[in-house]
Amino acid sequence: MDQKILKIEEAEAWGGIADCRQCSLRNSVLFAGLNEDDFTRLHRPVEQFVLQPGDLLYAAGESGSSMFTIRSGLIKLVQYLPDGAQRIVRLLRTTDVVGLEILLGDRYHHDAIALQPTELCRYPAKAVNELSIENPRLHHDLMARWQKALTDADAWVTELSTGSAKQRVARLLLRLVRDEDSSECSLFGREDMGAMLGITTETASRTIADFKRKGLIIETATNHFICDVPNLERLLES
Amino acid sequence: MDQKILKIEEAEAWGGIADCRQCSLRNSVLFAGLNEDDFTRLHRPVEQFVLQPGDLLYAAGESGSSMFTIRSGLIKLVQYLPDGAQRIVRLLRTTDVVGLEILLGDRYHHDAIALQPTELCRYPAKAVNELSIENPRLHHDLMARWQKALTDADAWVTELSTGSAKQRVARLLLRLVRDEDSSECSLFGREDMGAMLGITTETASRTIADFKRKGLIIETATNHFICDVPNLERLLES
DNA sequence: CGAGGCGTTGAATGGCCTCAACGATGGTGG
DNA sequence: CCACCATCGTTGAGGCCATTCAACGCCTCG
Numbered sequence: 426m427d428q429k430i431l432k433i434e435e436a437e438a439w440g441g442i443a444d445c446r447q448c449s450l451r452n453s454v455l456f457a458g459l460n461e462d463d464f465t466r467l468h469r470p471v472e473q474f475v476l477q478p479g480d481l482l483y484a485a486g487e488s489g490s491s492m493f494t495i496r497s498g499l500i501k502l503v504q505y506l507p508d509g510a511q512r513i514v515r516l517l518r519t520t521d522v523v524g525l526e527i528l529l530g531d532r533y534h535h536d537a538i539a540l541q542p543t544e545l546c547r548y549p550a551k552a553v554n555e556l557s558i559e560n561p562r563l564h565h566d567l568m569a570r571w572q573k574a575l576t577d578a579d580a581w582v583t584e585l586s587t588g589s590a591k592q593r594v595a596r597l598l599l600r601l602v603r604d605e606d607s608s609e610c611s612l613f614g615r616e617d618m619g620a621m622l623g624i625t626t627e628t629a630s631r632t633i634a635d636f637k638r639k640g641l642i643i644e645t646a647t648n649h650f651i652c653d654v655p656n657l658e659r660l661l662e663s
Numbered sequence: 664m665d666q667k668i669l670k671i672e673e674a675e676a677w678g679g680i681a682d683c684r685q686c687s688l689r690n691s692v693l694f695a696g697l698n699e700d701d702f703t704r705l706h707r708p709v710e711q712f713v714l715q716p717g718d719l720l721y722a723a724g725e726s727g728s729s730m731f732t733i734r735s736g737l738i739k740l741v742q743y744l745p746d747g748a749q750r751i752v753r754l755l756r757t758t759d760v761v762g763l764e765i766l767l768g769d770r771y772h773h774d775a776i777a778l779q780p781t782e783l784c785r786y787p788a789k790a791v792n793e794l795s796i797e798n799p800r801l802h803h804d805l806m807a808r809w810q811k812a813l814t815d816a817d818a819w820v821t822e823l824s825t826g827s828a829k830q831r832v833a834r835l836l837l838r839l840v841r842d843e844d845s846s847e848c849s850l851f852g853r854e855d856m857g858a859m860l861g862i863t864t865e866t867a868s869r870t871i872a873d874f875k876r877k878g879l880i881i882e883t884a885t886n887h888f889i890c891d892v893p894n895l896e897r898l899l900e901s
Numbered sequence: 902c903g904a905g906g907c908g909t910t911g912a913a914t915g916g917c918c919t920c921a922a923c924g925a926t927g928g929t930g931g
Numbered sequence: 932c933c934a935c936c937a938t939c940g941t942t943g944a945g946g947c948c949a950t951t952c953a954a955c956g957c958c959t960c961g
Contacts, residue, residue: 535817627941
């Protein structure tokens with residue numbers, strides 16, 4: 426229940442200074458709309474580093490000045506209730522921006538924790554703010570990021586917080602294979618699954634075990650599954 | 664279960680053309696950052712109108728070019744699952760913007776339905792888009808609106824979709840009185856409550872009835888309650 | 902007055918949670 | 932190298948809580 430989360434040492438995760446102009450993700454990333462001039466105005470360099478599963482990127486309530494873009498991997502955003510209950514409210518993956526709220530001068534709203542080995546770029550929110558005022562493309566892209574986060578959040582409510590445990594697990598699996606666009610997907614620890622779906626770890630475990638027995642999913646490696654998409658969808662019609 | 668929702672006739676809801684410069688909400692509204700010049704560039708006039716409870720402002724999937732600001736009242740955003748299940752994902756009230764997604768050229772993402780008599784202003788997204796590029800204040804305000812919606816959506820997951828039915832109802836009540844900042848609040852039909860909390864109408868009804876018997880809430884008029892805030896909060900600690 | 906919508910309540914079922922035990926796995930230190 | 936321990940997934944038993952299906956009273960409205 427209580428996870429030992431270690432705040433990463435900057436030093437050990439350090440991966441160097443990024444050259445955004447050469448970035449392989451250049452076209453899908455927030456900085457897609459920047460030109461040569463703009464980059465020179467990112468006074469502080471963009472840093473690149475790696476998180477291991479379980480590593481904490483930042484904690485809820487922390488003040489900070491950095492935003493992040495995910496190059497690869499997977500990050501969970503966790504929120505806590507006063508009574509200690511926790512809930513995962515979103516998953517972020519390649520090309521997603523982490524920490525948008527910093528743009529508005531807020532503190533971080535969630536715990537951001539890596540679920541897989543994750544490569545990130547860090548850059549100062551202040552620079553994004555300034556650039557966005559003059560660069561219409563960046564301005565537009567920012568709004569699009571926010572809207573995407575909002576759409577994800579809404580889907581989280583309707584798909585992953587509604588219906589029976591079986592349905593929620595099925596929807597989670599279908600969601601994951603859709604992102605991968607193949608019928609394979611990699612899953613999480615059962616505790617994380619529970620925190621995503623609003624069910625207990627035991628129920629998550631039982632449901633997955635049940636799906637395995639029924640052949641709805643086939644485990645090819647630890648927490649790596651092939652999904653029987655049509656039959657999972659059939660589960661949702663009833 | 665199936666509600667008969669009538670799309671309002673523009674004509675009967677018509678309330679006139681708004682003069683934003685004279686607006687009593689001027690300082691809290693999206694257009695707070697506009698100046699005289701800007702207003703002249705809102706080529707199409709801002710229209711003002713009223714919805715009655717149950718009226719549909721727009722439907723999910725509709726294409727449109729208008730955004731709305733709520734002058735008074737209450738709007739629910741409803742999303743549907745393929746199997747027909749519905750879930751209310753957000754509530755919008757005074758000064759909130761409805762239909763932000765239109766700014767990005769999307770179709771409307773939800774059904775937007777009035778829960779109370781609601782006064783609205785309608786304006787074209789295109790104009791907002793153009794103005795936001797040149798007006799930094801509007802630019803900033805837009806981001807702030809999106810962030811607020813996102814924060815609300817996250818809270819919806821952690822507060823209203825987590826824990827027992829009793830806890831969810833208690834959190835909903837506390838949320839409502841916080842918005843009113845007095846210990847009074849007005850509630851909704853039991854079916855809407857269920858759709859907000861991911862529980863059945865019967866459970867919603869039973870829980871409210873139970874709270875009434877225990878004196879945690881006192882009904883002053885139909886669906887209007889005074890809440891015993893401290894004891895409701897105590898419910899959440901366990 | 903009758904019809905329909907809505908809130909309430911009852912009884913029974915079933916699904917999820919709680920508490921508990923056990924096996925498998927992987928890392929650590931003797 | 933292996934015994935040991937911690938962590939994680941799984942499974943079982945029992946109980947509670949939410950759902951389901953049903954009935955009934957109240958109210959508004961035609």
